[in-house]
Amino acid sequence: MNSPEITDRALVLRAQGGERAAFGELVTRYMQRAYYTALGLVGTHDDALDLSQEAFARAFRARATIDPERPFFPWLYQIIRRLCFNYTRDQRSRRQKLEKAGSWLADTTMGERPVRPDRAVERAELRDRVAEAIERLGEREREILVLREFQELRYREIAELLEIPMGTVMSRLYAARRALARELENTSVVSGLVSGGAARGAGVDGGDR
Amino acid sequence: MSEMNASPDQERVRQLMMAEVDQEISGEERDELHSALEEDPGLRDELETFQRLKEVTDTMSPLKPPGETWDGYWEDVYRRLERGVSWILISLGAIVLGTWSVWTVVRGLIADTSIPGFIRWSIMALLAGFVILFVSVIRERLFMGKSDPYKDVVR
Numbered sequence A: 001m002n003s004p005e006i007t008d009r010a011l012v013l014r015a016q017g018g019e020r021a022a023f024g025e026l027v028t029r030y031m032q033r034a035y036y037t038a039l040g041l042v043g044t045h046d047d048a049l050d051l052s053q054e055a056f057a058r059a060f061r062a063r064a065t066i067d068p069e070r071p072f073f074p075w076l077y078q079i080i081r082r083l084c085f086n087y088t089r090d091q092r093s094r095r096q097k098l099e100k101a102g103s104w105l106a107d108t109t110m111g112e113r114p115v116r117p118d119r120a121v122e123r124a125e126l127r128d129r130v131a132e133a134i135e136r137l138g139e140r141e142r143e144i145l146v147l148r149e150f151q152e153l154r155y156r157e158i159a160e161l162l163e164i165p166m167g168t169v170m171s172r173l174y175a176a177r178r179a180l181a182r183e184l185e186n187t188s189v190v191s192g193l194v195s196g197g198a199a200r201g202a203g204v205d206g207g208d209r
Numbered sequence B: 001m002s003e004m005n006a007s008p009d010q011e012r013v014r015q016l017m018m019a020e021v022d023q024e025i026s027g028e029e030r031d032e033l034h035s036a037l038e039e040d041p042g043l044r045d046e047l048e049t050f051q052r053l054k055e056v057t058d059t060m061s062p063l064k065p066p067g068e069t070w071d072g073y074w075e076d077v078y079r080r081l082e083r084g085v086s087w088i089l090i091s092l093g094a095i096v097l098g099t100w101s102v103w104t105v106v107r108g109l110i111a112d113t114s115i116p117g118f119i120r121w122s123i124m125a126l127l128a129g130f131v132i133l134f135v136s137v138i139r140e141r142l143f144m145g146k147s148d149p150y151k152d153v154v155r
Helices: A008-016 A020-042 A045-061 A072-088 A091-101 A117-136 A139-150 A155-162 A166-187 B008-021 B027-039 B041-058 B073-111 B117-147
Strands: A105-107 B060-062
Touching: A008 A020, A008 A072, A020 A045, A020 A072, A020 A139, A020 B060, A020 B073, A045 A072, A045 B073, A072 A139, A072 A155, A105 A117, A117 A139, A117 A166, A117 B041, A139 A155, A139 A166, A139 B041, A139 B060, A155 A166, A166 B008, A166 B041, B008 B027, B008 B041, B027 B041, B041 B060, B073 B117
Parallel strands: none
Antiparallel strands: A105 B060
């Protein structure tokens, strides 16, 4: 049942025929990707789990509308992002949950080698500040940044997922990174990081924030 | 957004800077970017900032959930599907029974001449108010999507 040679197309067709086990196989294949996508967009484990599972449940109910000839995940992604965007509109409850939940990012350099305690504290603070700065970005900026930085998708893959041209992917990334640089400048976390560059939008217009 | 105000040349340079930061740039594009950088030191600063920012984000990844998260994942989705069906049935049953109850009460009030008229009309007004409120809420829920600013993300 878990064999990779069974294509998504075959599983979608079987799920459309009412076979829940086939849909279960699709869930197993894409649950981690769905979860991490939601985590990047909403920022807490509980919400990411809840929203990604809800996305699968809605996908099953709407399975008749899936085109088996097209990749499954981009279709599911549209459901996930809609659920997450709707959820994050309720900023007040989200803010409270985020404060309770702590950072949704991990520092990959920690644990690689022994680190001085003061350095570890600095790194943890930097991680938290970056996570908070990403939280404050607009939905589209946050989405594009998460897809590129934390899902590590290529521009072509992002363009396919969001159904936008490659040029738009790069333009949105520019806007997202510039906004992130500004957020970090305001919090004075990364000393010197944005002293003369992106925060003021050098070489381009005066800025919008 | 400021990026909408950028000239085509500025937009092109911005895109090339992103491609450079993410190492998705071709040799020809890199030459084009370097020409632009030579002309404007501000762009060099900006690119440097983006590269340093990239170095920071490269050291971070989404926090891994507890290992058992994946064990019961599909079962949780399956339970949602089951509960969805049960909620639909419960809602249908409640609507039918509620409608029948309201009709029975109204019919009884109309037939019962021992209750003063103003009391009967008050009770019926109360019931009618609840029915209108209920229908209004249901209609709002059903058609909420029409005013949803994110409806365009649905395929």
